[in-house]
Amino acid sequence: MEYLAPFKEGIDLIRESGGDAFKLCWQCGLCSASCPWNTVRSFMTHRMICQSRYGLVDLEDEDWWLCSTCNQCVSRCPRGVAITDVIRAARKIMLEFQYEKAPASLRSAMGSLGSEGNPWGGEKSKRAVWAESLGIQPYSSEEHEVLYSPCCVLAYDPKLGSVARATATLLRSTGARFGILGEKESCCGESVRKAGHESLFESLAKNNIAAFREKGVKEIIVSSPHCYMTFKDEYPRLNGAVKVLHLTQYLSALLDKGKLSYKKPLSKKIVYHDPCYLGRHNGIYEEPRRVLGSIPGVTLMDEMECRENSLCCGGGGGRIWMETLKGQRFSDILVEQAAAMGADILATACPYCLLNFKDSVVTSDKADVLEVKDVSEVVLEAMGEE
Numbered sequence: 001m002e003y004l005a006p007f008k009e010g011i012d013l014i015r016e017s018g019g020d021a022f023k024l025c026w027q028c029g030l031c032s033a034s035c036p037w038n039t040v041r042s043f044m045t046h047r048m049i050c051q052s053r054y055g056l057v058d059l060e061d062e063d064w065w066l067c068s069t070c071n072q073c074v075s076r077c078p079r080g081v082a083i084t085d086v087i088r089a090a091r092k093i094m095l096e097f098q099y100e101k102a103p104a105s106l107r108s109a110m111g112s113l114g115s116e117g118n119p120w121g122g123e124k125s126k127r128a129v130w131a132e133s134l135g136i137q138p139y140s141s142e143e144h145e146v147l148y149s150p151c152c153v154l155a156y157d158p159k160l161g162s163v164a165r166a167t168a169t170l171l172r173s174t175g176a177r178f179g180i181l182g183e184k185e186s187c188c189g190e191s192v193r194k195a196g197h198e199s200l201f202e203s204l205a206k207n208n209i210a211a212f213r214e215k216g217v218k219e220i221i222v223s224s225p226h227c228y229m230t231f232k233d234e235y236p237r238l239n240g241a242v243k244v245l246h247l248t249q250y251l252s253a254l255l256d257k258g259k260l261s262y263k264k265p266l267s268k269k270i271v272y273h274d275p276c277y278l279g280r281h282n283g284i285y286e287e288p289r290r291v292l293g294s295i296p297g298v299t300l301m302d303e304m305e306c307r308e309n310s311l312c313c314g315g316g317g318g319r320i321w322m323e324t325l326k327g328q329r330f331s332d333i334l335v336e337q338a339a340a341m342g343a344d345i346l347a348t349a350c351p352y353c354l355l356n357f358k359d360s361v362v363t364s365d366k367a368d369v370l371e372v373k374d375v376s377e378v379v380l381e382a383m384g385e386e
Contacts, residue, residue: 024079025049031073036312040328052086064090069194069317070276091196109321117186120156128182130161134168139179141216146178151224152187153351166376167223184211190230195318209240219243221250225277225350248349252287263384265297271343274310275350288349288375295382315352331356345371347378
């Protein structure tokens with residue numbers, strides 16, 4: 001084992017990296033009891049916090065890379081310890097001291113982020129390929145009121161380009177005056193920050209902030225809760241404040257105004273999954289349910305553990321770029337539950353959740369009985385705009 005410098009030097013490094021929250025910990029163990037990893041294997045969160053308190057972080061311990069930053073532990077901590085900040089700080093130190101020992105797939109994603117501005121390694125010039133069939137114009141403050149930012153997953157992953165197109169079609173159908181930035185936009189940087197690479201996050205963020213200023217962007221609609229949280233909470237600290245709405249918030253507001261109408265009923269049983277970064281991190285629980293529940297014919301159901309108790313899909317904290325062993329995938333559990341409940345559709349509002357669920361549906365042989373859809377796709381179908 002190779003440890004971070006023990007005692008005062010290690011403690012100071014963690015504190016300087018943003019992990020000072022460990023000093024509040026009582027070692028009650030509630031964080032470990034709350035962590036979803038303990039449904040599939042042993043994961044002692046409180047032991048890791050204790051290690052950080054004394055600067056004894058084992059640089060070779062893979063457990064530090066498992067946290068998906070779902071915030072379950074933080075939401076239940078009686079002392080309000082920002083546990084994910086401690087883990088992020090430890091990861092930052094690990095990257096600085098032993099970058100080569102970080103998961104290979106994570107290092108590859110970081111390399112692509114640094115060179116192409118997205119973790120998929122797609123060419124910057126092709127960031128807007130998903131929109132070519134729709135004729136969406138580049139954002140202009142003179143012509144548009146809002147920017148649509150689809151996130152890297154929807155822009156580059158071939159399985160999810162349909163979600164970006166569904167969202168853009170919805171925005172157009174509901175009268176939104178919007179444009180996109182295309183190749184001028186980079187990854188928001190949220191996951192790479194949670195993975196510990198602070199300098200890369202700041203580089204990506206500053207690139208986006210400069211693009212927002214150049215184009216006069218004042219309001220953004222996003223599909224990803226990770227983008228939502230980053231634009232809303234992190235960019236203002238870098239002098240990049242803009243108004244941000246998640247798509248479900250936008251659609252819910254249209255319901256209030258009587259401007260969301262449907263042309264056909266959907267006789268479907270839908271289970272809605274609360275994404276961690278939309279729910280626990282930002283308290284957005286009602287809006288997606290209101291939108292799905294407003295569709296004629298839909299029977300809307302919650303998961304066995306929902307809202308603030310929702311089980312993470314496993315994609316946050318940079319985990320979307322790292323391998324998870326079969327038998328340890330939270331998304332497999334959630335897909336099995338949805339199928340057992342008799343759902344026709346497992347719906348959610350996060351690209352990471354969608355990726356994991358789509359993989360789990362295939363590997364669990366549920367593709368014939370369960371569809372995985374974004375809220376935008378379900379709404380678009382009910383509006384008769386497919």
